[in-house]
Amino acid sequence: MSSLLFVQILNGLQLGVLLFLIAAGLTLVFGVMDLINLAHGVQYMLGAYLAVTFYGLTGSFLASLVLALVATLAFALALELLVFRQLYARDHLDHVMATFGIILFVDQGVKLVWGAAPLSLPVPELFSGSVTLMGGLLYPVWRLVIIGSGLAVAVGLYVLVGHTRVGMLVRAGATNAPLVSALGVNINRLFMLVFGFGAMLAGFAGVMIAPILSVEPGMGDAILILAFVVIVIGGIGSIRGAFVAALMIGLVDTLGRSFAVDVLRLFMGPSPARTVGPALASMLIYVLMAIVLTLRPAGLFPAAGR
Amino acid sequence: MVEAAPIETRAIAAAARAGVAVPGLIFGVLAALPAAAVMAPENYLLALGTRIMTFAIAAAALDLIVGYGALVSFGHAAFIGLGAYAVGILASHGIGELLIALPIALAASVLFALATGAVSLRTRGVYFIMITLAFGQMIFFTASSLAPYGGDDGLTIASRNTLFGLPIFKDPRTLYYIVLAALAGTFFLCRSIVGSRFGRVLRGAKENATRMATLGFEIYRFQLVAYAISGALCGLAGFLLANANDFVSPAYMSWQRSGELIIMVLLGGIGTLYGPIIGAAVYLLIAEFLSQWTEYWQVIFGPFLVLVVLFGRGGLVGLFAQLTGKRHG
Numbered sequence: 001m002s003s004l005l006f007v008q009i010l011n012g013l014q015l016g017v018l019l020f021l022i023a024a025g026l027t028l029v030f031g032v033m034d035l036i037n038l039a040h041g042v043q044y045m046l047g048a049y050l051a052v053t054f055y056g057l058t059g060s061f062l063a064s065l066v067l068a069l070v071a072t073l074a075f076a077l078a079l080e081l082l083v084f085r086q087l088y089a090r091d092h093l094d095h096v097m098a099t100f101g102i103i104l105f106v107d108q109g110v111k112l113v114w115g116a117a118p119l120s121l122p123v124p125e126l127f128s129g130s131v132t133l134m135g136g137l138l139y140p141v142w143r144l145v146i147i148g149s150g151l152a153v154a155v156g157l158y159v160l161v162g163h164t165r166v167g168m169l170v171r172a173g174a175t176n177a178p179l180v181s182a183l184g185v186n187i188n189r190l191f192m193l194v195f196g197f198g199a200m201l202a203g204f205a206g207v208m209i210a211p212i213l214s215v216e217p218g219m220g221d222a223i224l225i226l227a228f229v230v231i232v233i234g235g236i237g238s239i240r241g242a243f244v245a246a247l248m249i250g251l252v253d254t255l256g257r258s259f260a261v262d263v264l265r266l267f268m269g270p271s272p273a274r275t276v277g278p279a280l281a282s283m284l285i286y287v288l289m290a291i292v293l294t295l296r297p298a299g300l301f302p303a304a305g306r
Numbered sequence: 307m308v309e310a311a312p313i314e315t316r317a318i319a320a321a322a323r324a325g326v327a328v329p330g331l332i333f334g335v336l337a338a339l340p341a342a343a344v345m346a347p348e349n350y351l352l353a354l355g356t357r358i359m360t361f362a363i364a365a366a367a368l369d370l371i372v373g374y375g376a377l378v379s380f381g382h383a384a385f386i387g388l389g390a391y392a393v394g395i396l397a398s399h400g401i402g403e404l405l406i407a408l409p410i411a412l413a414a415s416v417l418f419a420l421a422t423g424a425v426s427l428r429t430r431g432v433y434f435i436m437i438t439l440a441f442g443q444m445i446f447f448t449a450s451s452l453a454p455y456g457g458d459d460g461l462t463i464a465s466r467n468t469l470f471g472l473p474i475f476k477d478p479r480t481l482y483y484i485v486l487a488a489l490a491g492t493f494f495l496c497r498s499i500v501g502s503r504f505g506r507v508l509r510g511a512k513e514n515a516t517r518m519a520t521l522g523f524e525i526y527r528f529q530l531v532a533y534a535i536s537g538a539l540c541g542l543a544g545f546l547l548a549n550a551n552d553f554v555s556p557a558y559m560s561w562q563r564s565g566e567l568i569i570m571v572l573l574g575g576i577g578t579l580y581g582p583i584i585g586a587a588v589y590l591l592i593a594e595f596l597s598q599w600t601e602y603w604q605v606i607f608g609p610f611l612v613l614v615v616l617f618g619r620g621g622l623v624g625l626f627a628q629l630t631g632k633r634h635g
Contacts, residue, residue: 092432092435093576097614098615101609104605104608107604108605111602221562225443275451275453279450279451279452283448286440286441290425290441
């Protein structure tokens with residue numbers, strides 16, 4: 001039981017860092033540009049698809065990772081130029097409608113280009129095995145690599161946002177974008193930078209998860225809702241909040257799904273527990289979000305000045 | 307923004323004129339549609355019209371709180387689902403009486419609206435959007451796990467609701483006119499709410515919540531009641547949808563469905579009540595015809611939505627009002 005719990009905690013961490021990679025870009029775009037980007041999930045999906053294609057061309061995971069990142073960045077910048085730049089000054093409803101349209105377009109476009117059948121990407125050979133954990137349980141190395149790379153990105157972001165000049169501008173932009181612009185900073189270039197960087201992080205998450213998940217149309221939509229839950233719990237615009245909330249959601253969701261039935265059995269018969277358990281597990285994170293927002297209507301770590 | 311003001315003013319004046327003419331036109335066309343059903347197979351046309359009108363009810367109800375209260379609910383499909391599941395679950399227990407099913411559908415929607423609204427309305431702006439989404443997802447997953455009632459696969463309804471044993475929903479034409487009456491009722495109810503003192507408080511809170519609070523209004527209560535009314539009307543839409551489709555499933559309350567409702571409101575014209583009716587019709591008609599033409603219709607439909615946002619401010623109604631406003635001015 002305890003080693004199973006340990007494995008599930010690792011799985012929860014893995015989901016958590018994945019959510020963080022997606023939520024980090026989302027919360028920055030949200031915080032700095034005040035833009036609701038429902039289409040952020042398509043970057044994650046595109047990252048995965050592009051990695052599959054480039055892997056087919058080059059046969060090297062590293063090369064396909066780099067190429068996929070460059071391609072998602074290029075796609076994001078084109079999207080920013082064509083659509084998002086016109087949306088910053090609009091209200092949230094316009095954001096919802098335009099980005100909903102982009103989701104429809106890209107989800108179907110992916111079906112058109114790659115087909116509706118799920119694709120897969122092999123795990124890089126260097127990390128393909130499993131390690132033995134305590135209690136003799138095997139754990140795939142690749143999941144540990146995902147956790148490690150996610151934590152590395154978190155540290156990198158902490159340094160970048162907290163201790164560099166660009167990061168200072170980003171934080172200032174999240175607090176008061178018009179003022180930053182009035183001080184002579186090219187706010188359009190800052191917006192483009194933040195948008196492109198956030199999209200690239202989501203693309204990175206897509207590439208990293210591709211070896212253990214099936215790559216299919218619409219894969220970005222489900223994770224996007226989770227990422228929104230993360231940034232709302234964490235407090236919009238806060239990287240630190242996104243990190244804490246992502247790990248929280250990852251652990252609560254994974255542990256809830258693994259142990260809800262067992263826990264419920266303590267209170268009720270096995271048959272109702274099997275019915276109620278999965279429902280309760282899928283609801284758990286939304287309940288958590290409702291509780292957090294009831295107690296703290298602006299999230300756990302609200303960005304200053306909001 | 308500033309230099310556009312004169313056009314906007316003219317647009318508002320044109321919209322006010324349209325506020326009488328357009329609803330008359332909409333309901334006239336809808337009432338005449340079954341008679342004009344010579345071009346297409348009648349049942350197909352009636353079914354499509356019925357479907358459009360059920361969603362128009364939900365979209366107009368959403369417009370009541372989005373357009374007049376600035377309460378952007380991203381979980382309104384949940385109410386459609388509640389209304390539909392009330393019909394489905396009661397039918398699976400052999401209860402098909404309208405006078406039982408409809409009050410239960412409405413009561414379930416109102417109770418859910420009051421419970422979730424009480425929490426959601428403590429938050430503002432984006433947080434409100436996201437917390438309503440969260441509550442919508444909760445209901446979605448609850449329905450997905452209702453194993454006795456079909457779970458993910460949904461629930462087929464063996465027989466439609468009856469009134470005192472009379473199968474009033476059986477004939478497609480009668481069903482069509484009942485749904486039309488429900489839509490007209492929804493529209494005029496929302497319109498009189500917007501024009502009443504209650505509606506003015508709601509609109510005042512949208513413009514400036516602090517000022518309304520300073521004037522002594524407990525806007526929280528007003529917003530909660532508006533949220534419950536909107537939810538109940540969506541429950542009505544769900545009730546009708548279940549009867550028209552003979553089927554309910556969790557897909558009725560997916561977050562995409564909630565997004566579609568918002569898009570119907572925006573596409574037609576927010577804050578007009580009749581705009582969302584047009585929006586629902588245009589949305590569903592485009593989806594219907596494009597999907598007959600190509601499997602990949604969303605590749606065309608997605609950019610269309612983006613273009614409407616970028617160039618058609620105020621939706622189709624706003625676009626029309628701007629065009630006519632310019633011509634008269």
